Amino acid sequence: MTELSELTDAATAADPRAGLRAVRALGRLLEHLERTQVDRARAAGWSWQEIADVLEVSRQAVHKKHARR
Amino acid sequence: MFERFTRNARGVVIGAQEVAHRQGAAEVRPAHLLQSLAAQGDVLAMRVLADLGAPGDEVRRVVGELGAHYSAGLDGEDAAALELLGIDLDEVIRRIDQDLTGGPAPTPKGHQRFSRQSKKVLELSLREALRLRDGFIGTEHILLGLIRVDDHTVRQLLAAFDLDTDDVRRAVDEADRRAG
Numbered sequence: 001m002t003e004l005s006e007l008t009d010a011a012t013a014a015d016p017r018a019g020l021r022a023v024r025a026l027g028r029l030l031e032h033l034e035r036t037q038v039d040r041a042r043a044a045g046w047s048w049q050e051i052a053d054v055l056e057v058s059r060q061a062v063h064k065k066h067a068r069r
Numbered sequence: 070m071f072e073r074f075t076r077n078a079r080g081v082v083i084g085a086q087e088v089a090h091r092q093g094a095a096e097v098r099p100a101h102l103l104q105s106l107a108a109q110g111d112v113l114a115m116r117v118l119a120d121l122g123a124p125g126d127e128v129r130r131v132v133g134e135l136g137a138h139y140s141a142g143l144d145g146e147d148a149a150a151l152e153l154l155g156i157d158l159d160e161v162i163r164r165i166d167q168d169l170t171g172g173p174a175p176t177p178k179g180h181q182r183f184s185r186q187s188k189k190v191l192e193l194s195l196r197e198a199l200r201l202r203d204g205f206i207g208t209e210h211i212l213l214g215l216i217r218v219d220d221h222t223v224r225q226l227l228a229a230f231d232l233d234t235d236d237v238r239r240a241v242d243e244a245d246r247r248a249g
Contacts, residue, residue, distance in 0.1 A: 018150065018153055021146060021147075021149075021150035022150040022151060022153055022154055024147070024150070025143060025146075025147035025148075025150040025151045025158075026151065026154075028143045028147055029143060029147070029151070029156075029158070029161065032143065032162070032165065033165055036095065036096075036165055036166075039096070039184070039185070040095070043182065069185055
């Protein structure tokens with residue numbers, strides 16, 4: 001798996017900075033993907049509970065994070 | 070609320086939908102509002118920016134160079150870091166904007182949904198108009214709304230011209246006073 005080896009290469013690079021930045025960037029990307037998909041699910045009429053079930057987190061967690069953003 | 074928008078301000082809002090559609094974005098983000106504003110030419114908001122040393126041509130160039138990832142809240146450094154993982158960030162953002170299941174983007178042309186942040190920009194522009202006791206919402210109020218919403222693309226644009234939000238706010242207030 002190329003991606004995995006590249007990921008481990010980056011994560012174990014001599015300068016930890018590059019790997020740490022990759023971690024930060026992935027976190028931001030995850031955040032963007034989550035917001036987009038939660039918004040889309042809500043627009044499609046999904047309940048908070050349904051969204052929480054697929055994300056495998058509590059309804060409260062999803063609601064708290066996304067309901068008032 | 071839309072009836073309070075000046076003709077130019079309406080042009081910004083409608084233009085933002087067109088920009089978002091053109092880019093295949095699932096929703097209208099503050100970056101699209103900014104791009105649309107920059108494309109308006111001789112409107113008060115752009116005159117204010119020009120007076121601050123950010124002329125329209127330059128603003129359009131800078132905004133145009135901000136890749137798709139900027140509108141998603143990621144910067145050039147993020148793009149470079151993800152490239153190390155073999156991830157083409159702009160390609161990923163493009164796919165997220167489309168339907169992940171391979172279907173078409175869920176919104177038809179001209180009816181692009183405004184993201185929460187973009188709705189906030191428009192709400193804040195109304196508040197700015199009220200604060201300045203203007204009976205209308207103009208491009209200058211949209212500019213203030215964009216600044217207040219703390220969008221990444223807007224921050225990048227200001228940084229490119231070495232401006233901060235207070236500079237722009239003061240300049241808009243001043244222009245507003247002059248306009249009476």
